[in-house]
Amino acid sequence: MNQLSKAKILMLGFQHVCVMYGGAVAVPLMIGPAIGLTPEEIVYLIAFDLFACGIATCIQVIGGFGFGIKLPALMATSFIVVEPIIAIGKEYGITGVLGSVAVSGLIIALAAPLIGRLSIFFPPVVTGSIILIIGASLMPVAMKNAAGGEGSASFGDPTNLLLAAITLVSFLVLNVLLKGFMKAIALLLALVIGSVVGNFFGLVSAEAVANASWFSMVQPFHFGTPTFQVSSIITMSIISLIVAIESIGVFIALGEICKQDVDRKAITKGIRAEGLGSMLSGIFNSFNHSTFSQNVGLVMLTRVTDRAVVICAGVILLILGLVPKVSAITTMIPTPVLGGAMIPMFGMLMVAALQMLVKADMTKPSNQLIVAVGVGIGLAIKGSHGVFDALPETARLLVGNGVVMGTFTLLILNLVLNGKPSKDDAHAHHHGHAETKAS
Numbered sequence: 416m417n418q419l420s421k422a423k424i425l426m427l428g429f430q431h432v433c434v435m436y437g438g439a440v441a442v443p444l445m446i447g448p449a450i451g452l453t454p455e456e457i458v459y460l461i462a463f464d465l466f467a468c469g470i471a472t473c474i475q476v477i478g479g480f481g482f483g484i485k486l487p488a489l490m491a492t493s494f495i496v497v498e499p500i501i502a503i504g505k506e507y508g509i510t511g512v513l514g515s516v517a518v519s520g521l522i523i524a525l526a527a528p529l530i531g532r533l534s535i536f537f538p539p540v541v542t543g544s545i546i547l548i549i550g551a552s553l554m555p556v557a558m559k560n561a562a563g564g565e566g567s568a569s570f571g572d573p574t575n576l577l578l579a580a581i582t583l584v585s586f587l588v589l590n591v592l593l594k595g596f597m598k599a600i601a602l603l604l605a606l607v608i609g610s611v612v613g614n615f616f617g618l619v620s621a622e623a624v625a626n627a628s629w630f631s632m633v634q635p636f637h638f639g640t641p642t643f644q645v646s647s648i649i650t651m652s653i654i655s656l657i658v659a660i661e662s663i664g665v666f667i668a669l670g671e672i673c674k675q676d677v678d679r680k681a682i683t684k685g686i687r688a689e690g691l692g693s694m695l696s697g698i699f700n701s702f703n704h705s706t707f708s709q710n711v712g713l714v715m716l717t718r719v720t721d722r723a724v725v726i727c728a729g730v731i732l733l734i735l736g737l738v739p740k741v742s743a744i745t746t747m748i749p750t751p752v753l754g755g756a757m758i759p760m761f762g763m764l765m766v767a768a769l770q771m772l773v774k775a776d777m778t779k780p781s782n783q784l785i786v787a788v789g790v791g792i793g794l795a796i797k798g799s800h801g802v803f804d805a806l807p808e809t810a811r812l813l814v815g816n817g818v819v820m821g822t823f824t825l826l827i828l829n830l831v832l833n834g835k836p837s838k839d840d841a842h843a844h845h846h847g848h849a850e851t852k853a854s
Contacts, residue, residue, distance in 0.1 A: 419721055427719055428727030430603040432735070433748065434760065435491045435707050439468055439732075442492040442702060450504030450512070458627075458739065459637060460700065464492055466633045466736025467701035471692030472729030475685065475706070476722050484677070484685030486669045487725040489710040490692055492702045493658050495816065496651075500702060502808065503647045509700075514641030517697025519651035523659055524690025530659050531683030535836050537663055540782045541789075541825045543771030545664040548793035548821045549708050550764030555798075557761055560754030567750070574616055575751040582609030582755030602716065602756055609752030618749040627739040637700045650808075651703065655693060657819045658705040659686045664822075665706045668767050672711075673720040712760035715767050781832035789828060793821020 419427070443464050447457035471490035478485040504512045523530070537545075559565045561579030563572055586605035593601055613619050666685050670677030685706075693703040714720060775782050796802070797817030806814060813819060 419719075419723065424721070424723050424727050426600055426603065427717070427721075427724040428731055430600055430717075431489055431710055431713060431725060431728035432731050433603060433606055434709050434713050434756070435468070435489055436748075439464055439491050442497060445497050446500055446504065446702070449501040450509060452509065456638070459631070462631055462736050462739055463633060463637065463700040464702070464736075465732050467692070467696040467699045468492065468704065469729045469732030469734075469736060470695055470699070471688075471704040472732065473726060474692055474695075475688040476725050476729065478684065478688070482684055482688040482691055484666055484669070484681055484688065484706075485722065486666065486673055486675065486677075486685075487710075487714050487720055487722050488666070488669055488685070488706040489725050489728055490689070490704040491707040491710075493705040495658055495661075495705075496654055496703050499650050499654050503644075503650065507642060507644055507647060509638045510640065510642045511644055511647055512702075513636075513638065513697045513700060514643040515647035515651040515697075516702055517641060517694050518643060518648045519655040519703065520690045520693025520695070520697060522648075522652050522690070523655045524687050524694065526656075527659075527683045527687035527690060530656070530663075530686050531679050533660070533663060535679070536826055536830070537667060538775065538829065538833075538836065539771045540775035540785055540833075541822075541829050542664050542667050543768045543775065544786050544789050544793075544825050545661070545768075545818070545822050546668050546771065547765055547768035547790055548797070548818055549661070549664070550712075550761050550768060551790075551794055552797045552817055553708060553757070553761040553764070557754050557757035560750050560757060562751070562754070564750040574618075575749075575754075578609060578613050578616060578618065578749060578751040579755035579758075581612050582606065582752045583758055585609065586756060586759060598717075600717075602713065602760070606748055606752055606756055609755060610748050613749040613752055618751070619747050621747060624740065624744055624747065629740045630737060631739050633699060633736055635698045635700075641697060653813065655690070655703055657813070657816065658703060659689060660822055661818055662686060662689060662706050665708065665711055668764075668771070669706070669711055669714065671767065671771065672715050672718075708764060709757065709760055711767075712762075712764045715763040716760060785825060785828045785832060789821050789825035792824045793817045796820050 440461050443457060443460040447460050452460065468491050475483050475488050475490050476485065477483060500512050503515055561576060563569045563575040569575060582605050585608045586601055589601040589604055590598060610619055662685065663682055666682055667677050689704060696702055696704060772786065777783060794817060796815065803811045803815040
């Protein structure tokens, strides 16, 4: 599958868009009503978000001029930003949000070389554990979607769970029976099958497609000139740093899958692209972007690592941002169908994590303790709600994030128990990844 035809690239690119679309739309749908935007403004917010995702993806995948990881990394709005953006939006409105997003992106782009140096502190025992936390943390998202979507009137309805199960089983059967390209798009075919079955249950609606306009030009500063508040900028810069730290592990995981060495220089370029993407997002009325874990899972699942596929996905997102009528088609996929498809994707992230952990010497008591406590804390915090409500808002955002606290715990325990790695160790570690995969 080294030489993919244009038709196959288009199909695989569309599959990537289908996988991330729910998340890309969910963020503006959560933020918009919470900060007082009208339904009409929220429609624009979704279009702007898709357009900004396309820009950020193309910058990250195509690269050049010191920007971009040049791996199949699809960029989408990070769920981490939802809570702080709502807090800023309630206080300063959408213009305050967009100002803080743009400035935080600029700060991350400028600080990328410093953040990139952190890569030597991410040996397999740390990286594998972080990806394990991310994969396990995403599973409840899949299950809630399978049940109909959190907050929906039919949440937990047996019909929803049945539809999710049909989608999952369809994927498994197709993945086992099909070969080559058809096997690579098994997830997309399962989404189609699930949607067709969902139509018989009355869960597919074409109303959004009928009501959407054919063309809408994306306007910079659509909601007005951004405003800048120090507290908002500090908050979003901290959140952007968290996203960047998460991305280091994801970049290395993508390098593993693509048999490509991800060194400090590559990580710096990837983080710089994230920062630039967020800065442009602030201009184009959207939010901070990160490498979407779901799509890393899809790359792992399909084994299609051709960058052209994700560039195609980025272009599709740009078009969807301009053509609401076409973008509305993907809203026809029932939520339970997406939930059923998410389970194997997130599961494959955990498989990738275990493959990394195999490279660490897990007979060492220190490594056992690092994984046990680091992953334990990450999942314990992720699974608990309201535990840190008494803390100040910024502290609560940091301490209440399972992935972030798990990452910090893993880094500190690895430094204390295994010692500070040298640059030579890091160099050997990165090349070890490439050699293991090549063999």
